[in-house]
Amino acid sequence: EVQLVESGGDLVQPGGSLRLSCAASGFTFSSYAMNWVRQAPGKGLEWVSAISGGGASTSYADSVKGRFALSRDKSKDMLYLQMNSLRVEDTAVYYCARPIRGVYRGFDYWGQGTLVTVSS
Amino acid sequence: QSALTQPASVSGSPGQSITISCTGTSSDVGGYNYVSWYQQHPGKAPKLMIYDVSNRPSGVSNRFSGSKSDNTASLTISGLQAEDEADYYCSSYTGSNTLVFGGGTKLTVL
Numbered sequence: 001e002v003q004l005v006e007s008g009g010d011l012v013q014p015g016g017s018l019r020l021s022c023a024a025s026g027f028t029f030s031s032y033a034m035n036w037v038r039q040a041p042g043k044g045l046e047w048v049s050a051i052s053g054g055g056a057s058t059s060y061a062d063s064v065k066g067r068f069a070l071s072r073d074k075s076k077d078m079l080y081l082q083m084n085s086l087r088v089e090d091t092a093v094y095y096c097a098r099p100i101r102g103v104y105r106g107f108d109y110w111g112q113g114t115l116v117t118v119s120s
Numbered sequence: 121q122s123a124l125t126q127p128a129s130v131s132g133s134p135g136q137s138i139t140i141s142c143t144g145t146s147s148d149v150g151g152y153n154y155v156s157w158y159q160q161h162p163g164k165a166p167k168l169m170i171y172d173v174s175n176r177p178s179g180v181s182n183r184f185s186g187s188k189s190d191n192t193a194s195l196t197i198s199g200l201q202a203e204d205e206a207d208y209y210c211s212s213y214t215g216s217n218t219l220v221f222g223g224g225t226k227l228t229v230l
Contacts, residue, residue, distance in 0.1 A: 035219070037166075044123070045158070045209050046165065047219040059217040095165055105212040106156035106171025113165060 002026040002109045004096050005090075009114030016086050016118070022096030022111055023080035029053065029077040033103040035079050036070065038092035048094070049081065050103050064090075087119045124149065124210055124222035126155035131228040136167045137198040140225045142210030143191060148220055154213035157186055157195045160224075169208075170195060197227075205229040 008020040022034070026036040049060045049070040058070050069082040079096055094113050097107035125143040132138040142157075153172045153218055159168035167182065168177050170186035173193060183198045193212070197204055210222040 037221075044224040045160075045211075045221040047211070047221060050217070050219070057217075061218060100168065100171055100177060102154075103217075104211075104219045105154050106168050106175075106177070106211075107158075107166070108166035108168045108171075108177050110167075 003100070004098065004109055004111035006094065006096055006111040006114040009094065009116045011117045011119065013120050014086060014088055014118055017082070017084045018086065018116060020081040020083065020096075020114060020116070022081075022093055024077045024079065024096075024098070027098070029072075030074045032098050034072065034079050034102055035097045035099065035103070035107060036079075036094055037097055037107070037110075038090075038094045038116075039067060040089075040092040043092075046092070051079070052103065083116070086116075088118050090116060091118045122220070124212060124220055126210060126222040126225045128223070129226045132197075132200045133230045134200055134202065135199050137196060138159075138200060138227065140195045140197075140208055140227070142193040142195070142212075142222045144193075144212055144220070145191055148214045149188065149193050149211040149221055152213045153188070153213055155186065155188060155193040157169045157184075157193075158209045158211070159204075159206045160209065165166075167207065192227065200229055202229050 035050045093113040098109040100108040157170040160166040174186040
C-alpha cells in the first residue's frame with residue numbers, strides 16, 4: 001500500500017527556517033518524481049515544488065523560488081523541503097504528492113499534510 | 121503563474137449532471153493535454169479524479185468525465201450524488217516545468 005507521511009510542520013517566526021519531511025513507502029521511490037502542494041487556511045491549492053525521480057532536477061513556484069529547496073534521499077525513501085526566509089503568506093498545510101506518471105500529470109497519492117504557521 | 125479560472129460555486133440536484141469549467145491560456149490548458157481534476161472534502165487531502173484531460177484513475181466512478189476545448193477544460197459529473205458535494209480543483213502543466221491550479225469550485229448538492 002502506497003503511503004506518504006509528512007512531518008516537520010510547526011509555528012515559526014517570520015524570517016525563520018523549517019524543514020519538512022515526507023516518508024514514502026509501498027512503491028519504488030526512486031522511480032517517481034515527487035511534488036509538494038500547499039493550501040493556506042480556507043484557500044485553494046498551490047503547487048510549490050517538484051523533483052525528478054533521481055533527484056537531479058528540481059523546479060519551484062515563483063512564490064518560493066530562492067527560499068525553498070527540495071531534495072530526496074533514495075536510501076531512506078525520504079523527501080525533504082527546506083524552507084528559509086519564511087513569510088506570513090507561507091502559512092499553509094503542506095502536502096507531498098506522487099504523480100500517477102511523469103512529473104505533473106496528476107497526483108494520485110497524497111500525504112495527510114503538515115501545518116506550517118508563520119507568525120510572530 | 122496565474123491561477124486557472126474556475127467558477128466559485130456550482131450546484132445541482134441528485135441525479136442531475138453538472139459541469140465545472142477551468143479556463144487558462146494557450147501556455148497551459150490549451151498547450152498541453154496535462155489537465156487534472158481533484159475532489160477535496162473538508163479536512164481531507166485532495167483525491168485525483170481525472171488526469172491527462174480525460175483519463176480516470178482506477179477506482180474513480182465513471183460518473184466523472186473530463187474534456188478540453190481550446191483553453192478551457194471541463195469536468196462533468198453525471199448522476200449527481202450527495203457524496204459528490206466537495207471542492208473541486210483543476211490543474212495544468214504550464215510548459216516551464218511548473219504546475220498551476222485553479223482557484224477551486226464548491227459543489228453543492230441540493
